Amino acid sequence: MAEFDGKVALVTGGFSGIGGATARVLSARGATVVAAGIPPKGxxxxxxxxxxxxxxxxTDESATARLVTQVVAAHGGLDILVAAAGIQRYGIAAETSSDEWNEVLAVNVTGAFHAVKHALPHLRARGAGSIxxxxxxxxxxxxxAVAAYTTSKGALNALARSIAIDEAKNGVRANAVCPASVDTPMLRASARAFSDGSDRGTQELVESxxxxxxxxxxxRPDxxxxxIAFLAGDRASFITGISLPVDGGLLANAAVVLPG
Structure with missing residues (x-):
């Protein structure tokens, strides 16, 4: 049997980037996968x-609640929730508008909360589930210059810990993954904005x-x-409440460089 045979997974932010790659991996390993998100411009x-x-x-709680109900009605339950929806905005605290701040927190934090809140009753019903x-x-x-974004990501780690503690008695695990730079449409958009805007300039900045x-x-997103697939599955059955860096060694690297 494939690792996720018989499992039902919902992936928010599942149309592209990390969420899209996760939808592909879970599906390839046997899960029934629903990918949800904002329709792309292209x-x-x-x-x-x-x-x-x-x-x-x-960010629309009613719409998110309907989504979860729809998934459960169509597929008989829910075993895995991957909350991958997110946006990036740049700015220091003194120059970030309230609208920009609220937009980032609404998508990155409140959006994850909405998905978790409405998925939890169904994950509990399985007697075991993974977020x-x-x-x-x-x-x-x-x-x-990422005041809103970095705040939102710190909050997500705290949210994962809170869920892990509160839901352990129900058999539901919750973890966060913490990537460094990943070659996604969001990263490419940032690179284009901070380079000369050409394909070559964008690629050179990504490589830098x-x-x-x-x-x-x-x-790579995969x-x-x-x-994510490891934490979602039974191989991680005794892992909950962690924030796992997937960062190419970035956090291990001291900024101080010795001469010579």
Missing amino acids: AYEELPPGVERVDVDV VIVSSVQAFVTQA WGRMHPLGRVA EVAEA
């Missing part, structure tokens, strides 16, 4: 034929960011998806 990223795609804005929240290394360390990681490159 074409949808390719997902396997077996992955169901549902348009939803996770994986996509956070960031910026929950631990912070680059310049990669060289800041000890492994010398940015991650590499993060592998960590």
Whole structure:
């Protein structure tokens, strides 16, 4: 049997990037997967034929509740929730508008909360379930000018810990994954904005960011998806409440460089 045969998984932010890669990995290993998110401005990223795609804005609690009800009604239950919806905005605290702050917190934190809140009764009903929240290394360390974003990621790690403690008695595990730079549409958009805007300039900046990681490159989305799949599955049955860096050694690397 495949690892996730008979399991039902909901992936928010599941149309592209880390969420899309996770939907593909879980589906390939036997899960029934529903990918949910905001319709892209361009074409949808390719997902396997077996992955169901549902348009939803996770900042809308009623819509998120309907999504979970729809998944359970169609597939008989829910075993795995991956909360991967997220946005990035730049700005220091003194210059971030309230609208920008609220937008980032609404998607990254409140959106995850909505999904968790409405998934939990169904995960409990299984007697065992797994929640994986996509956070960031910026929950631990912070680059310049990301006040709202880094705050949101710190909150997600705390949310995962809280769920882990509160739901252990119900057999539900909760963990966070904390990637460093990952080659996603969101990273590419940032690289385009901070370069000359050309394809070459964007690629050069992505490669430059990669060289800041000890492994010398940015991650692929599927590499993060592998960590998510591990935490979601039975191989991690005694792991709950952790925030797992998937960072190419970034957090292990001291900023001080010796001469010579």
